[in-house]
Amino acid sequence: MDLLQLRYFQTVARFEHISRAAEELGVAQPSVSRTIARLEAELGSPLFERHGRGIRLNAYGAMFLRHVDRSLSGLDDGIKAVRAAGELGLGRVGIACETLLTITTVLGSFRAAHPRADVRLFQSNAEEMQRQLRVGEVDFCVASQPLTGSDLESAELTREEVLLAVPRGHRFDGRESVTVREMADEPFVTTRKGHWQRTLLDRLFAAEGLSPTLSCEGDEPGASQVLISAGLGIGLIPAMSRQAGTETRVPVTWVHVDAPACSRVLTLVWRRDAYLSEAALKFREFLGSRPFMTHRLPRP
Numbered sequence: 001m002d003l004l005q006l007r008y009f010q011t012v013a014r015f016e017h018i019s020r021a022a023e024e025l026g027v028a029q030p031s032v033s034r035t036i037a038r039l040e041a042e043l044g045s046p047l048f049e050r051h052g053r054g055i056r057l058n059a060y061g062a063m064f065l066r067h068v069d070r071s072l073s074g075l076d077d078g079i080k081a082v083r084a085a086g087e088l089g090l091g092r093v094g095i096a097c098e099t100l101l102t103i104t105t106v107l108g109s110f111r112a113a114h115p116r117a118d119v120r121l122f123q124s125n126a127e128e129m130q131r132q133l134r135v136g137e138v139d140f141c142v143a144s145q146p147l148t149g150s151d152l153e154s155a156e157l158t159r160e161e162v163l164l165a166v167p168r169g170h171r172f173d174g175r176e177s178v179t180v181r182e183m184a185d186e187p188f189v190t191t192r193k194g195h196w197q198r199t200l201l202d203r204l205f206a207a208e209g210l211s212p213t214l215s216c217e218g219d220e221p222g223a224s225q226v227l228i229s230a231g232l233g234i235g236l237i238p239a240m241s242r243q244a245g246t247e248t249r250v251p252v253t254w255v256h257v258d259a260p261a262c263s264r265v266l267t268l269v270w271r272r273d274a275y276l277s278e279a280a281l282k283f284r285e286f287l288g289s290r291p292f293m294t295h296r297l298p299r300p
Contacts, residue, residue: 001042003075006068008035009047014131015067016048016056073136077275080136091277092118094138096129096197099221100264101240103142110286117279125194125219133271139280141269144196151273157266157287158210165228165237165252172234177256180208187215187233189224196264197221197236204259225250238264 001244012021019281022029040046047061057065078092078298097103099101111119122138129141133152142157144286164171164183172182184205190212198217205212215233218224229250242254268287270276276284 001037005035005039006072009039010030010065010068010072010135012036012048012055013057013061013068016054039200065131066202069134073134073274076136080277081275085093090114090117090279090282092120093140093277093279093283094120094122094132095140095142095283096122096124096132096138096142097142098123098125098129099238102144102220106287110283113286114279114282117282119279119283123213125192126170126196127194130286133269133274136271136274139274139276140283141270143267144264145199146267147269149271151271152269153272154267154269155288157268159263159265162236162257162262162264163239163242164234164255164257165225165241166234166255167229167231168251170234170253172255173253175255177258179258180204180210183234184208184210184213186213188212189216189227189233189235190214190218191221191224192219195219195221197224200262200264201236204257204262207259225252228252236262273282 008025010022012018012023015021018032018036019029022032025032036047043060043064045060046058047064048055049058095103095107103121107119108280111117120138122132124141124145126145126147129138129143130147130149132138133141133147133149143154147154151264159190163214164172164178167200172178188201190201193199193202201212216227225237225241227233228235228237229252233236236257268284270284
């Protein structure tokens with residue numbers, strides 16, 4: 001068993017598709033298929049279930065993947081440590097967040113304070129964040145919903161109210177607050193399942209025994225306000241968008257939601273046993289030394 005087999009297996013397990021894995025690896029599909037077949041022969045057990053042209057990890061494959069992820073992550077940490085030791089800079093820090101607006105200002109301040117740090121930023125949903133932390137693709141996640149794992153550490157950064165954004169002239173325009181039941185027949189602009197806005201929307205409606213009506217589902221939370229201002233629906237938007245002055249560029253009206261815990265909790269999450277470059281350590285220290293943001297809005 002060699003490192004190449006493990007890399008190929010990890011990539012195939014990620015995509016559960018031979019062709020996509022081959023494209024990601026930059027090799028021919030038959031090479032990937034043969035490598036996986038040799039690995040299964042060496043282990044004495046199939047790792048995937050084949051259904052026509054599709055494949056899925058079986059129980060043996062899922063079990064093996066956990067060990068492969070841990071082993072390759074440790075190896076990658078060693079490579080990072082050696083490279084960082086030989087570099088003049090601070091090394092690289094990888095950060096994933098669900099909404100880029102969340103981290104933009106803080107990241108700009110960090111870069112100004114530490115110009116030698118190599119920063120990589122990813123936009124990911126919660127499921128992708130879990131994977132990125134597990135395989136060492138990122139050092140930190142700025143998450144708006146809990147990430148689970150016995151090997152994960154987290155620190156709360158801030159809490160902020162989540163507001164209802166409505167188009168100008170909407171029947172809620174001018175209201176101080178609305179209830180979930182009042183919103184029941186309104187079409188919502190929101191994100192796909194897996195993003196925190198959708199999770200919050202579904203939870204608020206489920207608490208009332210209701211399901212939201214959706215007019216638009218997307219993967220770009222930052223586009224929601226534009227779609228709302230165009231009259232395509234209403235939507236839940238973090239208070240930071242109002243504080244950032246986006247309403248002057250994308251006009252909407254802001255209304256408080258009269259429901260328990262209509263808020264977002266931002267946490268910084270990292271893997272306890274992962275190697276952290278000097279840049280990553282500086283970033284964590286930087287966040288801990290200053291208020292992350294202040295976007296709680298008092299009711300008028």
